[in-house]
Amino acid sequence: MTELPTNTAADRVPLPQEAWYVGAASSRLTDAPVAIVIHGQAIVLFRDSEGRAHAMHDRCPHRGVALSLGTVSEGQIACAYHGWRFDGTGRCRHIPSLRPEQPVRTAPVRAYPTVERDFYVWVWTGKGEPNGQPLPIHGFDRYAWLQGATALACEAIMPIENNLDICHAAFTHPHMHPQWFRAQAAGFQPTRYELATDPGGLTVSAPGTLLRFDLPDRVTVGSSETFRLVLHHVPTTPGRCIQHWLLQREPTHEPAAPIWSDKEPEILAQDRHVLESAQRAYAYEGDAFEQSVEADATTLSARRSIRLASQGRMEEAFSGNRSICVLS
Ligand code: FES
Ligand SMILES: [Fe+2]
Missing domain, CATH: 2.102.10.10 (Rieske [2Fe-2S] iron-sulphur domain)
Incomplete structure (x- = not known):
């Protein structure tokens, strides 16, 4: 716990x-x-x-x-x-x-x-010299990809948390997400998941689910063996960001340019709908209203690591032990 x-x-x-x-x-x-x-x-x-x-x-x-x-x-x-x-x-x-x-x-x-x-x-975008190179996208050259970007009227932290939020899919994604279909068939079930931190980020795993967060803004949904969606969340102006998405397709032998899509995937539009609503609450009322439950541990862990990284305390950003969480 x-x-x-x-x-x-x-x-x-x-x-x-x-x-x-x-x-x-x-x-x-x-x-x-x-x-x-x-x-x-x-x-x-x-x-x-x-x-x-x-x-x-x-x-x-x-x-x-x-x-x-x-x-x-x-x-x-x-x-x-x-x-x-x-x-x-x-x-x-x-x-x-x-x-x-x-x-x-x-x-x-x-x-x-x-x-x-x-x-x-x-x-x-830093004031000093770059600290290393951009993090490679694992296995990028072994797959074909679909690529796109969407402007969101919310802070970048919100879609990052959303994409690490293991229990929202049953409610936010009607007719789109396996968790929604399972909840329709059998009701919303508690899910046991594991949250593991390492020096580079955090990984959330549960049966049928794998989520990964890497600083400053990358969330990877799934793994290269099956489905994989790589998301970056770039802060633009106050209260706004751009979500760059990269959807894995079939394996390839030759690295190729991703196919560009101007169409926002429906599942991301469903997330945007709730996040832009929440942004209005934070913008008008501040954030003191927030209440959290144990199921929010993954998003709170990412939030904390972002705060520590923003303060230049990278070595502390993902410190802490493996922890097991149970949604109830
Ligand atoms: S040349 Fe750029 S404003 Fe005059
Ligand atoms: Fe979602």
């Missing part, structure tokens, strides 16, 4: 800033710049002439126009207002209104460390 902490709401803090986040799916970044927001920071993504992805502050240092309104040519991004051009390091390379003999002297635009792997463009 797990003892519940008393002040659970105190652990509801924004996701850590010193981390790699998905900026965009690789297939969404082609010839044109792409505007994104992570942790309230406006960022423009673009590709240079070699196809390398870059991320920079989406604000021209001349008069503040979003660089994402501009165009990309010869590996540089040109502002849509007066045509100043910047390379992928953020350095200004050309100002059309200067005479040829006048040197370009402007402060660079902030460039964010950027890595492209597993068909995502990852952006490091």
Whole structure:
């Protein structure tokens, strides 16, 4: 049995800033710049002439126009207002209104460390240097995938908790989830599950269910042997986030680009419906109303680890022993 902490709401803090986040799916970044927001920071993504992805502050240092309104040519991004051009390091390379003999002297635009792997463009939003590389998606090159993204009007912590919430499916997912069908046939049954922590994250296992959380924002539902859904939850502006989803399909011998889908999976839309409702309660009433039960142990454990990571206490984030929980 797990003892519940008393002040659970105190652990509801924004996701850590010193981390790699998905900026965009690789297939969404082609010839044109792409505007994104992570942790309230406006960022423009673009590709240079070699196809390398870059991320920079989406604000021209001349008069503040979003660089994402501009165009990309010869590996540089040109502002849509007066045509100043910047390379992928953020350095200004050309100002059309200067005479040829006048040197370009402007402060660079902030460039964010950027890595492209597993068909995502990852952006490091921390102030310091990146702490390692983005976490690989296990077995990514051995399967075909379906990929998409949905904007959610709720804080990123909420879909993270939702995707680790082992007992919501019987209620939130009518006609969609096996737990709902089982509950219809036999009533809602208590489920025994195991919550195990390790230095990298936490794993929740129960008969027929496997959930994994990795900091800062990844939840993996299922395992590569069967069904697998990999979800990232990127904080954008206050009270909003983007859920990037990756659904495993058949095994492959050749790594291939995931197929992109603009259609929100119905099961994720069902989750979004309840989460956006809850966001309104937190936004208007604060979080002191929260009551928790033992079945919330997985979500509270993830919440606590996010709080510790946000405070720079990574070594404590997943400390603690294996624990067994029983829903009742
Ligand atoms: S505002 Fe960008 S070039 Fe003037
Ligand atoms: Fe759900």
